[in-house]
Amino acid sequence: MPNGLLSSAARRVKAAAGWIIFRTGLYRRMRRDEAVIVLFHRVNDALPNDPLTYTTNKFEQFVRFFGRYFEVVPLSVLLRRLETGAELAACLAITFDDGYRGNATIAAPILERHGQAACFFVTTQYVGTDYVPWWDAQKKIQTRWMTWDQARTLRAAGHDIGSHTETHPDLGVIPPDEARREIGGGSTRLDAELGEHSGLFAYPFGGRKNMSAANQVVVGELGLRCCLSAYGGTVRTGDDPLRLKRTTISDWYLSPYQFGFELMTGRLKPE
Template sequence: MRTRSSSIIVRLATGMMSGLVAFGLLMPVAVAADWASVIMYHRFGEGQHPSTNIKPEQFRDHIAELKSGKYTVLPLSEIVDRLERGEELPDRTVALTIDDAYRSVFDVAWPMLRDAELPFTIFVSTEPVDKRFSDYMTWDQLRLLRDAGVHIGHHAHTHTRLPALSPDQVMAEIKTANERFDAELGFVPAIFAYPYGAFGDEVKTVIRNAGFKAAFGQQSGVAYSGYDRFELPRFAMSENYGGIGRFRLAANALPFRVKDVTPSDNVLSRNPPIFGFTIDENYGSLKTLSCFSSSQTGGAVPIEKIGGRRVEVRVSTPFKSSRGRINCTLLGPDRRWRWFGSLFYIPNGVGR
C-alpha cells in the first residue's frame, strides 16, 4: 500500500482537543479526524450461509449502537470525497456497505435502515440480477432503492475473482456492467468494490484507468486520508464475527498508518509471504502490537521489530485457499484499537 502525507493540522487539533477533554476543560465532543470505519455486510437472516450472513437480531443491535449518539453515519461517497480532499470528519465516522444485492437486503436490511434513517451503499454485480437468480434483487427493486436515496456501487459483472483474469478481461467485466447500469439505472456507479475483496496491482490499474473515484477491498482496517484510494479497507460482519463487541471494536477503531508494505502486490508469488511494514506515525510503545494470520491457529504469529518502526511478520504456514489474511492490531488511546489488515489472492500452484 502506498500512502500520502496525512493532514498534520487535523492530527494536532485532535490531540489538543483530546488533552483538554482529559483534563476536564472541555466536555467530550466529536473531535476532528481524517478517518472513518467502513462496515461491510452481505446477507441478512439467511442462516444457511453463516460465513456471509448476519442475523437480524445482530443487525438490530448494530443499528441501535449507531443510533446511540456516539457515531456519525455518512454516505460512503461523502466520506470518499472528504478523505480525498483532506477534509475533516467527525471522530467515529462510520459508513455502511452491503455487497452482492441479495434479496434479503431488500426484504430485511432496507426496512430496518430506512426506519433508522441510516444511509448505506449496496454494491451490485449485474449478471446475477440480469439472470433473475431467486436469491438476488431485481432491477425493479434496485430502482426503488435508488429512488429512495440508497447509493448504488459497482461490483463488476459476473462477480468473479478479478486477479484470475487478464487486464483486458477485467476491463470487459467493467464495460459490460457499465452498459447494464446505464440501461437499468440511468448512471454508472463511481465507487467500486472488488468481488471477494480480491485485487492486485494489475487489477487496481484497470480500475483506476476505468475512471472510478475509489475502490474497496475486504481487508480489515480504517480508511484515512493518506490511504491508497483504490484499496480502501472495510470491516466484514458475519454471524461468527458480527457480535456487538466486535462491531463496537470496528466502529471505534483508529487508523494504523503504515508505509513500505511488503509484498507490494496482493497477488502472491510466494506463499507464505514475507510480510512487513513501516509504522508511519509515532504511537509510543508497541508492546501491544500483535499480528494474526488466517493460515495459523493458536494466537498471534511472531513479529520482529527493526529500528523502532519497521515490523516484520514471521508467517510460517502457507495459505491453503485462494484467499489469505494477515491482521495487525495495536492498542490506542481510550482502549480503542488500531487495525491494519491485508488480504491476499493466492493463484493455483503458489504454495497450495
C-alpha cells in the same frame, strides 16, 4: 478450557471492554481522524448457520450501535470528504456486497427505520435472477438476487448503488482483458439501469490476492471513483480512494461492542 470456550470467554470480555470504551466516549476522543467502512452480505432469519448471513436481530443491534456512536453517512459522502480533505472523524459507511434480494426487502427497511443509508454493490448479471453462485451451491442455499426495480427504489430512497463486476470472478486470477470486460461491463450496465454514473466499485472477494496492481489501474482508467477491498483496516485522510480498506462484519463478533473493542484497539488492522 477447550479453545472454543476460551475464545468465547475472551470475546465476552472484549465486548464488555468495548461497552466501556464507547459508553465513556473514549472512542470518539481517541480516533478523531479515522473513518470506517463496514461490509455485510445477507440479512435473513432463514439462514441461521450461514456465516455470510446476519439475523435481523443481530443486524439491528449493529445498526443501533452505528447510529449511537458514529456519524453514519452514505459511501458517496465519505468519498467526497476524502476527496476534499474534509474531516473523517467517527464517520462510518455501511456497504453490502453481491446484491442479495433481502438487502432490499429486509436490510434496507431496518436501515431506513434508523435513518441510515448504505451502499449496495450488485453483481450486474445476477440482478433479477435466481442464479446460484458456487458459494451458495456448496451450502445448498437457493439464492435470490434483487431486481433492477429494487435497485432503483433503493437509490430513490437515498442509498448508493455500486458495481461488483458482471459475474463475480476472482480478479486476481483472470486475464487482464477479461478483468477489464468484467469491471467495465458491470459499471456500464449499472449506469444504464440507474440513469446516472455511480463510479462506486467493490472487488469480488476483496482479499489482497483477489486484486492486482494492473486491475487497480484499469479501475482508474474506466472512470470509477473508488475500489473497496474486504481485508480489514480503516480509512484516513489522504488515503487513495482506489485502495480503500473495508472491514467485514462477520459472525465472529458476539456483539457490536466486541467489534468496537477490536476497532479501538487496532485489531481491525489489514490482514
